[in-house]
Amino acid sequence: MDEFSLIERIAARTAARADIMLGIGDDCALLAPPAGQVLAVTADTLNAGVHFPLETPAFDIGWKTLAVNLSDLAAMGARPAWCTLALSLPDSDPVWLEAFADGLFALADAAGITLVGGDTTRGPLSLSVTAMGWVPATQALRRDGACAGDxxxxxxxxxxxxxxxxxxxxxxxxxxxxxxxxxxxxxxxxxxxxxxxxxxxxxxxxxxxxxxxxxxxxxxxxxxxxxxxxxxxxxxxxxxxxxxxxxxxxxxxxxxxxxxxxxxxxxxxxxxxxxxxxxxxxxxxxxxxxxxxxxxxxxxxxxxxxxxxxxxxxxxxxxxxxxxxx
Amino acid sequence: MDEFSLIERIAARTAARADIMLGIGDDCALLAPPAGQVLAVTADTLNAGVHFPLETPAFDIGWKTLAVNLSDLAAMGARPAWCTLALSLPDSDPVWLEAFADGLFALADAAGITLVGGDTTRGPLSLSVTAMGWVPATQALRRDGACAGDxxxxxxxxxxxxxxxxxxxxxxxxxxxxxxxxxxxxxxxxxxxxxxxxxxxxxxxxxxxxxxxxxxxxxxxxxxxxxxxxxxxxxxxxxxxxxxxxxxxxxxxxxxxxxxxxxxxxxxxxxxxxxxxxxxxxxxxxxxxxxxxxxxxxxxxxxxxxxxxxxxxxxxxxxxxxxxxx
The missing domain is CATH 3.90.650.10 (PurM-like C-terminal domain)
Known part of the structure; x- marks a missing residue:
């Protein structure tokens, strides 16, 4: 399986969203912002052996890679929209990849977030997601908004x-x-x-x-x-x-x-x-x-x-x- | 140098932009979209020993990490705005990090793109950027727009x-x-x-x-x-x-x-x-x-x-x- 088959396999599983003008497959994705909201962006990485035990099942790695980023959108009160995935793999094992994608897309579909781009490279197993969502500016749940007595x-x-x-x-x-x-x-x-x-x-x-x-x-x-x-x-x-x-x-x-x-x-x-x-x-x-x-x-x-x-x-x-x- | 010092060191070097309501330091960055344009998003990874020789100077790694992503925005005709960085480092060498940041920010400042978030983790040297920019929908330089005779x-x-x-x-x-x-x-x-x-x-x-x-x-x-x-x-x-x-x-x-x-x-x-x-x-x-x-x-x-x-x-x-x- 070469890099392009890998990308096609992943792209074929992404859910549609009306605000995606152009998804995976060009130099950039093109995405339409909703009116009157601000873009919330977060990025988190999981490295094998550091953030999860090496023997973690591929499904769970896929799930957790997205979950930790969705959690940051949740903490900002932002509605999930799109994400990118940087996937470094030591080899291109189709069985592993299928199970990883099963986990990733099970959560993506449940949360209403769509993968719009990314990169697959050869390297030690590492997964970086950047997740994007939207929130009305005045309703964002920032860390600096707490008051004495709360x-x-x-x-x-x-x-x-x-x-x-x-x-x-x-x-x-x-x-x-x-x-x-x-x-x-x-x-x-x-x-x-x-x-x-x-x-x-x-x-x-x-x-x-x-x-x-x-x-x-x-x-x-x-x-x-x-x-x-x-x-x-x-x-x-x-x-x-x-x-x-x-x-x-x-x-x-x-x-x-x-x-x-x-x-x-x-x-x-x-x-x-x-x-x-x-x-x-x-x-x-x-x-x-x-x-x-x-x-x-x-x-x-x-x-x-x-x-x-x-x-x-x-x-x-x-x-x-x-x-x-x- | 612990993870939080690392993040603070990097955050202190980011350039201001009027459209950044909240930058590095919360669960998400909060970013204001310009009117009437679509968001262009791209993600590229560089792994040590795969995408650059192991002996590459840190400044050049920082520069190139951002350059390959800016290049994708260029190919879409999108104006660079913001980026995230997932940085996996085998150790936290302040001298290496300073030189890496010099290279990254030299290009970021020249291109008018601001780092708004990311993650620093321990692992084999790997750098993933997700870059965001804006383009009027009808002017995006897609791959599918060419005509016979062009x-x-x-x-x-x-x-x-x-x-x-x-x-x-x-x-x-x-x-x-x-x-x-x-x-x-x-x-x-x-x-x-x-x-x-x-x-x-x-x-x-x-x-x-x-x-x-x-x-x-x-x-x-x-x-x-x-x-x-x-x-x-x-x-x-x-x-x-x-x-x-x-x-x-x-x-x-x-x-x-x-x-x-x-x-x-x-x-x-x-x-x-x-x-x-x-x-x-x-x-x-x-x-x-x-x-x-x-x-x-x-x-x-x-x-x-x-x-x-x-x-x-x-x-x-x-x-x-x-x-x-x-």
Whole structure:
């Protein structure tokens, strides 16, 4: 399979959109912007062995490559439109590529985003997506919009992806174990097929004051909102949601480092005025996602946790940093 | 240097644009589209050891990473606006990064394109850019717009980049040799710091009927225009420009494979009605780029070359294919 067959194979699977005047196959794609909105653009890369274990199934790699970028559009409240894919492959294995495309397009079609260009090259397995979407300028969920007194919310169950990775690294997340235990299968999906919260991001337009997606750990990511908004966060460990999987494999205090510092959840952490409490719950219900209020913002700086007894609690380590030497 | 210092270092060097509402530092950049135009999007990757020799200076890698993407915007007649960069680095060497950024921003500032986002990850050296620009829908230089009877043009001197690569691989393009011989220095620049033809692409709006950039070899790239426009190309080898460097290192017939099949030139190959001949020359003059009429398009298919005696000439091999097994 040469480069052009590869491109044709991928191009043939892209969904149509009325705003695509010219898709894959020319020097550029040509795309018609909607009226009265601004373009939201984000780019994220996954490298084999760094961002996912080498033995990750191709379907899941395809899914996750797009999911991490859709998650950034969700965190901005932008409606997904188009994306490009830079795909570096060590060889051109049609079976691998088919499964990768199955995963990528399963999520692309569900999210309403269409691949409009990219590049396939020979090299170590690496996947870079640039995703584009649209949002009315005044409704974008920026990091710098939070106010003192706002409540802090998080969607889903932060910590499950990190728990899944830990179990995988301990050899406890293989196919045989999953078949015997649906809880393990659920966990594995949380790590390998995260559900970007685009419906929630859209529903929070005009309600949330700031938002970020949880990719490096809840505390670290919320820290960016605090820093950009010039505020401190006071958070309650007891308010963090606990799923059956967390309760079983990391009960009580054991779960705190996962919940506050585990990466790869791709949930949304956002702030909203206390007066909007019920509107937040209604928005989450309309998006079909559970959300929990975990604390509030106030003057100051940093992210501060309280344990169930009201004592300060310091997380054992910071979020994941690809270039940290420690 | 951790990931966040890396990002801050890069973000600090980006040029301002009035249409950037929010640049690097949030989940997405927020960008205001101009009225009445369509978004042109392209993505290209360079991998170390595949798309450039491992010993390529960091400045040149930065320059070329952006140049190959600007070249695609040029070939669509789109005005450059914004780009994202996915940067995978084996380590975080500040000296290397500074030189890389020098090269990237030297060209970005000259071309008026601003970096608005991206991702830095640990991995084998790989650089993926997605570039965005704007063009009035009816003036985009698509590949499928050529007509029978149109003249075929090419900018610059195709073949020089391939000549430079061949000399480099023979060890004849080192620094000492270049200092002794300005012709070698010129050749090296042609390979490592290609000048994307954005001014020419803009000047050809409303004049050219179709365009493509020459990255895989003149014949192979023009073949895509022929295929998309449903036409054949009849080209004259004698009409191809010959530079002093080509004349010295690949005289006469020796140059033909380089001129017709050499990659990496990032010149524009385009078609225009014969009646627009003088307007093409005026557009090229306004853009400060030499162009040559090398043949014409007619009914049929494929790209056909004639030697100076009027006999058919078959190129020895096709353009570069990253996944070809031969």
């Amino acid at each position: 409540q802090v919310w998080v969607s889903g169950v932060p910590g499950e992806a990190a728990l899944a990775l830990a179990l995988w690294q301990q050899g406890r997340l293989d196919v045989a174990a999953e078949q015997a235990d649906p809880l393990l299968e659920t966990l594995r999906q949380r790590l390998l097929r995260p559900s970007p919260r685009n419906a929630l991001g859209l529903a929070l337009r005009g309600i949330a004051s700031a938002a970020i997606d949880v990719s490096d750990g809840l505390g670290a990511d919320l820290g960016h909102v605090c820093q950009r908004s010039g505020l401190a966060a006071q958070l309650q460990l007891a308010a963090l949601p606990v799923s059956p999987a967390l309760a079983r494999f990391a009960a009580g205090e054991q779960a705190w480092p996962l919940q506050t510092g585990g990466g790869d959840d791709y949930e949304l952490c956002f702030s909203a005025p206390a007066a909007a409490h019920d509107r937040v719950l209604a928005a989450a219900a309309s998006a079909g996602v559970a959300v929990h209020c975990i604390g509030r913002l106030q003057a100051g700086q940093g992210v501060h946790w309280q344990d169930p007894a009201g004592r300060p609690w310091l997380p054992p380590r910071r979020g994941y940093d690809h270039f940290a030497s420690a | 003249q075929v043009w090419v900018s610059g001197v195709p073949g020089e980049a391939a000549l430079a690569l061949a000399l480099w691989q023979q060890g004849r393009l080192d620094v000492a040799a270049e200092q002794a011989d300005p012709l070698l220095e010129t050749l090296r620049q042609r390979l490592l710091r290609p000048s994307p033809r954005n001014a020419l692409g803009l000047a050809l709006r409303g004049i050219a009927s179709a365009a493509i950039d020459v990255s895989d070899g003149l014949g192979a790239d023009l073949g895509h225009v022929c295929q998309r426009s449903g036409l054949a190309a009849q080209l004259q080898l004698a009409a191809l420009p010959v530079s002093p460097a080509l004349a010295r290192f690949a005289a006469g017939e020796q140059a033909w494979p380089l001129q017709t099949g050499g990659g990496d030139d990032y010149e524009l190959c385009f078609s225009a009605p014969a009646a627009a001949h003088d307007r093409v020359l005026a557009a090229a003059a306004s853009a400060g780029v030499a162009v040559h009429c090398i043949g014409r398009l007619q009914a049929g298919q494929g790209v056909h070359w004639q030697d100076p005696a009027g006999r058919p000439w078959l190129p020895p091999r096709r353009g570069y294919d990253h996944f070809a097994s031969a």
